[in-house]
Amino acid sequence: MINADAGRPAGGDGRPANTNDQQWDCIIVGAGPAGLTAALYMARYRRAVLVLHDGTARALRIPLTHNAPGFPDGITGPDLVARMVKHAEHYGALVTQAQIEHVAREDERFVLRDKRSQMWRARSLILATGIHLNQIPLPDAVHEEAIKAGVLRYCPICDAYEQIGKRIGVIGCDTNGAKEALFLRRYSPHITLIPAMTTELDGDDLETLAAVGIEVLRSPVQRYDLKDQVMRVRLVAGETRDFDVVYPALGVTPRTELAVALGLKTDECGCVDAQTPFETQIPGLYSAGDIVEGLDQINVAIAQGAVAATKAHNWLRDLDGECLP
DSSP: OOOTTTTSOBOTTSSBOOGGGOEEEEEEEOOSHHHHHHHHHHHHTTOOEEEEEOSOOGGGGOSOBSOSTTOTTOBOHHHHHHHHHHHHHHTTOEEEEOOEEEEEEETTEEEEEETTOOEEEEEEEEEOOOEEEOOOSOOHHHHHHHHHHTSBOSOHHHHGGGGTTOOEEEEOOSHHHHHHHHHHTTTOSOEEEEOSSOOOOOHHHHHHHHHTTOEEOSSOEEEEEEETTEEEEEETTSOEEEESEEEEOOOEEEOOHHHHHTTOOBOTTSOBOTTTTTOOSSTTEEEOSTTBSSOOOHHHHHHHHHHHHHHHHHHHHHHTTOSOO
8 A cells, every 4th residue: 555645744753743843845826737747747757746735626617527537427516526536545655735826936935925924935836727617797696506407518529519509609709709600610611700899800811711601790799598408598688599509719817826826927817938848947846737728628738748747847847966967
């Protein structure tokens, strides 16, 4: 039987010590697929690794994903995350909830502080802080009910396959909305593009959409209602439309505040560079998951978590003189 405390700093009685009193080999901020994969790898590299998270991983909101390899019938986000937590903890990672508000590099250590002024220190740091969805205006309870009911979705790459032949509304008459509508057209002939506020598409865009049978409405949305397992969209002009599923194409907000505080640069979308799972200009700092420029997918996050952990481990080995000169 593998010792669940292997790799953890321990107190004098052999039990894991207070996490705040330790010099961790690696702290990972974020407990989605990226952070938990990094934790698993770090633990199996026999590193003292701590995962700090605020309980808001986007994966926890997934009602059912069919893109996770090995689960042909799908798996819920909470179940997947719970399995990944158990897996990482089995090999000695410690996962604890904390809302990190401050991070700095001091005396060759990363110092983190949460909203309750608790502090942690680590030799290396992996940021897997994820993103916030730019959501449509619905009360929180109704919004989450609509997601669970499958009538409100935010990722066509994740679940367009499940929408084959359905009536699909795409919110956002700009380039992003048009691209999303065209992507979804492969799955259904019933695609309607709706302005969130205004229409920003030019004549050529509208012609391209019309050529493949995508309807573009002129009136923006006034309100959304969840009705009998459909999303009812009321337009400012007074018309209502019912859709089997609605995809808001409103973008996301990467949670890169900690990365920026440490000096990492972000692109025009707010993401850090695609090379940051491999290295950054800050020794011992790596990133993984949706804050990294690229494809926001569970499988990509898992791969980046494995890369970031391996790079951090080898950086520590080199620092400790365990590698050939």
